[in-house]
Amino acid sequence: MTLKQLHTLSQHSDVYKDSRRLAVIDLGSNSFRLIVVEYVPGLSFRVVDEVAESVRLSEGMGEENILRAAAMNRAAKVVQIYGAFCRATGIDDIIAVGTSAIRDARNQAAFLTRLESESGIRVRVLSGEEEAYYGYLGAVNSTALDDGFVLDMGGGSLQISRVENRRLREKISFPLGAVRVLERFLKSDPATSDEVDDLREHLDDVFGNLTWFRYKPGRKLVFVGGGVRMVGRLAQKQDHYAVDLMHGYQLTLAQAKAVRKLLADKSVAERRRIPGMKPERADISLGTAVVVHEALRASGFEELTISAQGVRGGLFYERFLAGDGEPLFVDVRLASVLNLAHLYRFQEKHAEHITHLTLAMYDQLPAAVHHCREGERDLLWAASMLHDIGVAIDYNDHHKHGAYLILNDGLPGYSHREIALIALLVRYHRKGEPKLDEFAPLMQMHDERRLVQLAALLRLAEQLDRSRDGVVQDIRLTTGRDYAQLELVTRGDGQVALWSVERHRDVFQQAFGLQLEVVVSA
């Protein structure tokens, strides 16, 4: 962050003043996770610390649903550490929840009493429906899901929710978490094909009876949980995926099947050696892959979208968006862009002015000169708002830094292809010849041309406000058969703008094949 920005900041730092920290602890059947989120209610948030431990709490619970001593001791130790961690780091706002294993345990009460006495942390036990609700809340606030389903697979249970107009319509929970599936169906190592078949048949019955869980045009399937992220990681490794992002990754039916086959017949020891496999998940990985694949197959979806934000996210959003009505972002993509902009203290006035100029040019260009419009305007808007956030790292190469920040954040709600395009627009908003570079594998037809044309508009706009004082208030763009005329409506001395734009006229000409004239209006 530059000192200049610090000044901008100090001018409206009251906005950022009300900063809070919340610890969300999720005591799952397989792993215990602690995240610390720092947030300004309704404005911006980010994870500032995270600890995860593989505990295997549900190990050996069996049909009689008794938490075993060894598992409880492992769990108590970790919760005690989490409590000490929160005290040491001065976090007193803690939400701790227990899911399937604790929920179903007949010796739950004694265990919770022990946890609280040893760690000082009071654990709220979520019902299956509550767990489904929070999983839905995390998923719907971090993806473009309007209609469809949220599946949340943990160590103990699998939640399935139906979403309509972003509202939760149906929810149900099954004891089909990864550890349960392992212990109930896949007892051998390596698992026998009979064991796998029994599991698949069982899943077929479960999903078959769930008549509302079916694909229809317009419906999306969002999948949540550490298990599906592991499946996604293996698929990305196999395909040498172009970006280092898991949230928002689209996993196809074919990929899910391929991962299942990759794991089948292998012993746990062999699976540990697969690139991308986390050792502590090797034993439960096959069961997870089978459930993911069967869920897609049975519901008739061709692909699912992975969300990294499940129950923990939902619990946070309930707090972050507290107020009237349901804790839902009005627009997830808008929220993602503004959150990133605020995290890097963007120069709001300049960003919004650039956005105005860029979109004004875009809207005034006749469709004839660029045919591939759908979805474009939103990408151009996002890139314009974020074009300068790289200055938070360094003015030099801030176009590269901005792209780095966007690719690192991942802009929840946008597809990886869209994120890459936004990053590339920022990457080329000052210099360089726009290219798809390593992201070509993610792209669609016309995307190279789309990038070149949109980048040209953003670069012109940036030149028009080179002095960052809004001297060019507005523009008018008219086009002829082989030329375009850009008329600048200025207040005061527009010579810096004129001089700057002159130096970049060629990018417009190359992008649209039109000679560009620039005139200052009387």
Place this chain on the structure above:
Amino acid sequence: MTLKQLHTLSQHSDVYKDSRRLAVIDLGSNSFRLIVVEYVPGLSFRVVDEVAESVRLSEGMGEENILRAAAMNRAAKVVQIYGAFCRATGIDDIIAVGTSAIRDARNQAAFLTRLESESGIRVRVLSGEEEAYYGYLGAVNSTALDDGFVLDMGGGSLQISRVENRRLREKISFPLGAVRVLERFLKSDPATSDEVDDLREHLDDVFGNLTWFRYKPGRKLVFVGGGVRMVGRLAQKQDHYAVDLMHGYQLTLAQAKAVRKLLADKSVAERRRIPGMKPERADISLGTAVVVHEALRASGFEELTISAQGVRGGLFYERFLAGDGEPLFVDVRLASVLNLAHLYRFQEKHAEHITHLTLAMYDQLPAAVHHCREGERDLLWAASMLHDIGVAIDYNDHHKHGAYLILNDGLPGYSHREIALIALLVRYHRKGEPKLDEFAPLMQMHDERRLVQLAALLRLAEQLDRSRDGVVQDIRLTTGRDYAQLELVTRGDGQVALWSVERHRDVFQQAFGLQLEVVVSA
């Protein structure tokens, strides 16, 4: 920057409150450059804006030293733009200097009057000696130069300064800038071998008579200017250099010769197509390469170090370090690390505590377990101070972000190898198996082992302060034949530290081949 840091910041933001902006404008014989530096006097600084225009002011001056009308018109236009830029961005603190071309021009007075009346900018004309002084000041405050020489080659003149104990002892200026050399010696395109020979003979005389300009053990040669950066860029392209840094790049005699040969016999049009060549420098590039090579050859140096900070840097440092005594950093490396740390608002207390713990372990390890000590401690210090700056980008992967920030900044005063090692130590301070990765080509014998051992110490220290509350006040490290015992001197509850360090014992064991015991002292 996280909100958490914003809080840290707000606690001592008075430190950063006194932020100022200075524009330094350098009217050279070839190019005019404007940089805007934002700084807190004596604490931190960074370039926040930069504009460069190729003007060729000295074009056609000839022996009679008259600035030509066309050149003056180009120059006046650019200076007028720079003035408008400063007004528009609200910068009223402007230092504008003219060098060789303006200094030598017989029509200087009229030209300066015109510039001031058209742009509002009063230009200070630097004498050859002043130009040499500011070039020296920029170089000595941005490199590890103690004894040796600073050469500053611009479009019009070449300054040579002798430095002893970081003080300027001799300085002289010659009319051997890139444009002058082109017009006086290399008139043909492509230049004939006779023309090149005449230039080389002339340089041989000049350097030959300069008896104090000679290599001696312990002396370094630092070269400044856009010309030598271009030579460095071509050399880096030829060698597919591993890092994207120019400041601090070490160019060998052999490389300088190779670049000279690469350019010789080629027409200007052909040179433009050489990878890394800036089109506007193609015509003056050969003369520059010849001067750079001859300077090395004549003085008997085997290599030179490129500094990106010349006269502009010197003018800034004179302001930034104003006070008693000469405007010199006490220690350039120290200043670079602290500047970077402050720019990203490091958590000072945590960083200094980690540094204390890391160096305590390092100092208590018997030399027997790691033989390659020279220079190590300083790298470990820098990495410890900077280990968390990546949090300014994002907590997730902040080890990677920190390495990115360090490699982007370049830490003036450290060699590229040292910068890469510091970045790698930060890269591996939390997870991953330390590897030299793409930086292997820069490294020396034992550097892989050096990285593995130092990273292990930094990682242990980070675990000891995992809760960031300094609970582990100090450590004692004792070693036996096949084990090491780490004794933790704690205040209060050390269980988070113990638990965290347990999870990373293996990296120490792998690095030093010693079983690690961790005990909490009574």
